Amino acid sequence: MMRCCPGARISLAMPSPGGRHHDRWHNARWGGAAFYNVYRTADGRHIALGGREMKFVANLLTALGRSDLILIAEAPAGEQGVLISFLKETFNQRTRDEWVAWFADKDVAFAPVLDFAEALTAPQIAHRGLLVEHDGAHQIAPAIRFADDDWQARSAPELGAP
DSSP states (O other): EEEEEEEEEEEOOOOOOTTTTGGGGGGGGTTTTTTTEEETTTSSSSEEEEOHHHHHHHHHHHHHGGGGGGGGGGGGGSSHHHHHHHHHHHHHOOOOOHHHHTTTSSSSOOEOOOOHHHHTTTTHHHHHHHHHTTTTTTEOSSSSTTTOOOOOOOOOTTTTOO
């Protein structure tokens, strides 16, 4: 635990490399699992799948007409190549925005990958007040704020100032 503010704590965790397989294709979160992966779309943009829970797997693969691949998603990361290949080919057939529309009524852990400009204008950024203007410049506010923290945007120091 790191103490940062009176009564507030942040728990930090770092993965331990001991005994872990470091080949990215055998790591679920580094591309070895079909449902924790980023896929290129027909327009060169990307979408991300972010949930290996079987309900998400079944919902997506059934909607794509490939329920025969559901069991492959239960295999360990690194043993899902057939499923990853199918999803790569499939997602490359439509644009990112076409996939966003297609996913709209599906219960799947999915998100479009946004570029920086899109991310800054996303509704959740405005709702959380994460982009603020101060002295004619835009600043990104801290995403994590404590209840008693009164964060305020500040002017940037002059170039070369201490």
